[in-house]
């Protein structure tokens with residue numbers, strides 16, 4: 385399964401995705417996290433150092449070249465690659481979680497990451513996954529990336545939303561665009577939810593109940609401020625992450 389995440393800036397997309405990655409590992413799944421944010425932040429969140437050693441996906445262009453005209457024995461994929469076929473230089477691994485980065489370069493003038501998006505789209509289209517393998521796609525904030533069509537290759541889009549009007553507005557816009565690009569399943573996930581009133585506000589404003597409500601965690605904030613990977617805070621947000629996984633059909637095995 386390929387799961388993408390979206391939402392307004394700073395609502396906790398990367399944090400929640402890291403918690404999902406950890407929970408999937410605990411459940412015995414193989415996890416590949418793709419950081420497709422032009423300002424990547426996932427490595428720090430899951431504790432992968434020297435992230436600059438990863439060759440970005442944007443340099444996978446030749447490898448993923450179209451099948452036509454390619455001769456056998458060439459370094460190009462003429463069949464759909466499996467996760468284990470991807471050259472090691474494209475990923476780093478920590479505690480069983482593999483990380484790849486997009487490598488998009490954006491200019492201050494809002495330059496487009498179009499070329500990188502095309503390569504990522506092709507990878508997501510071609511990559512053959514076993515049922516035990518899950519790809520998590522961390523995206524930049526807002527709605528722009530929906531226009532580039534990368535998330536359209538996901539099986540399920542999670543939209544993170546915090547209890548504020550502006551976050552809800554963005555979430556509803558993202559949902560509408562995601563429906564237009566025909567992402568098969570779209571769900572909301574609440575974050576920084578303090579109490580029943582917050583839960584009620586979100587469910588009412590969104591018109592449906594989010595899959596889970598993640599609390600505002602003082603331990604996460606403290607760990608992040610100390611420059612430590614938040615994924616290392618034991619047990620934090622595990623129950624909520626498992627609830628999301630159960631509801632999207634990724635139940636724990638055994």
Ligand SMILES: Nc1ncnc2c1ncn2[C@@H]1O[C@H](COP(=O)(O)OP(=O)(O)OP(=O)(O)O)[C@@H](O)[C@H]1O
Nearest residue numbers: 393394395396397398399525599600601604605608
């Ligand atoms: N439930 C939570 N409890 C406490 N702190 C949180 C929680 N969720 C996120 N944070 C903190 O809020 C900040 C923003 O979170 P994060 O980077 O995950 O958001 P994001 O949506 O990925 O942001 P961006 O739009 O910049 O990619 C981080 O400092 C993170 O540690």
Ligand SMILES: [Mg+2]
Nearest residue numbers: 397398421425
């Ligand atoms: Mg992020």
